[in-house]
Amino acid sequence: MLEVALRHRFGPDGFALDVGFAVPAAGVTALFGPSGCGKTTVLSAVAGLLRPQSGRIAVGSTALLDTARGLDLPAERRRCAVVFQDARLFPHLSVATNLRYGLRRAPRDAEGPGFEEVVALLGLDHLLARRPAGLSGGERQRVALGRALLARPRLLLMDEPLASLDAARRGEVLPFLARLRDVARLPILLVTHALEEVDALADTLVLMERGRALAVGAVEELAARTDLPLAWRRDAGVLVTCVVAEPRGELIRLVFDGGELLTSHRPGPPGTRLRLRLRARDVSVATEAPRGVSIRNILPATLAAIAPGGEPQEVFLRLLVGPTPILARVTREAVAELGLREGQAIFALIKAVTFDHRVVTPP
Structure with missing residues (x-):
């Protein structure tokens, strides 16, 4: 120590x-x-x-x-x-x-x-x-x-x-x-x-x-904590540890505990371990699986908590994709219109072009 x-x-x-x-x-x-x-x-x-x-x-x-x-x-x-x-x-x-x-x-x-x-x-x-x-x-x-x-x-x-x-x-x-x-x-x-x-x-x-x-x-x-000053930053979000997997078409698969993400970036060959910052502002939610959208990542999730978002009109949604927490920053108006509540099954929507990669260990 x-x-x-x-x-x-x-x-x-x-x-x-x-x-x-x-x-x-x-x-x-x-x-x-x-x-x-x-x-x-x-x-x-x-x-x-x-x-x-x-x-x-x-x-x-x-x-x-x-x-x-x-x-x-x-x-x-x-x-x-x-x-x-x-x-x-x-x-x-x-x-x-x-x-x-x-x-x-x-x-x-x-x-x-x-x-x-x-x-x-x-x-x-x-x-x-x-x-x-x-x-x-x-x-x-x-x-x-x-x-x-x-x-x-x-x-x-x-x-x-x-x-x-x-x-x-x-x-x-x-x-x-x-x-x-x-x-x-x-x-x-x-x-x-x-x-x-x-x-x-x-x-x-x-x-x-x-x-x-x-x-x-x-x-x-x-x-992943919303009660700390880190959450007040506009680039606030969770860090997800992933492993690069074989591509699906032209997109790279990033496997994490609970699911996988598709990205247009090429962070390394299959087997590369990396840590990905998933910004809360880049995550949207839907109460039903959307169709006819350009978003490549549509992840089934559970809404675990709703917390203040730093700005009066914003909140954080704490989502669980399997055991992995993800934060979404949305407006209070959206929460009310969608009738969001803790424990609800929803979908996290994440574009494939939003990710920042930080390599943790070499392949």
Whole structure:
């Protein structure tokens, strides 16, 4: 487990942090929330760059901080590798030498991937002779990730590592981050306010607001809750884990627990596991199976609950397709006209062109 419990105030009237969570040590834990909610402050305290007024931080059985016992390991002994928004590479050194700097900082007895493995993992072999000035932003971040990984840390900390990149470069780096997560098999704490990074990378989510943790849990679980600020976003929706199956005609089949979806996108070959964000605004409902419509996905479902939708005139419908929850955002007027009620058998209607795919594991 990764355990974090921190209390800190910046000045008498300044920002106050009072946060606690315990999450699985394996996989990626995302600290998610708006700017100024305390995400980076938590990361800095874990790294040893900020000493909180009180708290405890532990990775497994190893305590990094315990103010009640007077324990505060210095940053260099915590074995936390940090990847910042800017890569912070040594400009006068080649990519290869920057990477080997991380390897030199690794403890002698620490296990982890070797130089060649990291170079192959992050696709850096053709960049080794270059210096940072000759790299794109995405390439610099990949080198920074490689250097951090070669230090063989106990914990990898990433502070909005893609925030300074444009959309194209973010799309370039995300698959490497996912591959790093799967190969490194070490705890990763990711600070982000980008939902696409949460969808693509996170296993566990710590939802933060005003210095506190509002909710902690599996990403799929929190995404499906309508009582959290995530539901107030216009891109709110559930995450559905699917497996790519053989196509049906020109459309790709995505099989999930309870049914299948058809999509016009090609997220990977059959067997690819992926996580799909199904936005509530893209889901319509019908009380009878429609005919003569262009919508390709017509899923029998049960209306499990009707909840407030953020806007006064909107509601969320929580649908169950087998055991899989799906959210639909509709108007209160539609609910009244259709006579919708909890427990009712209805149909979820989803266009085949609406999906965003985030690969979870390679085929």
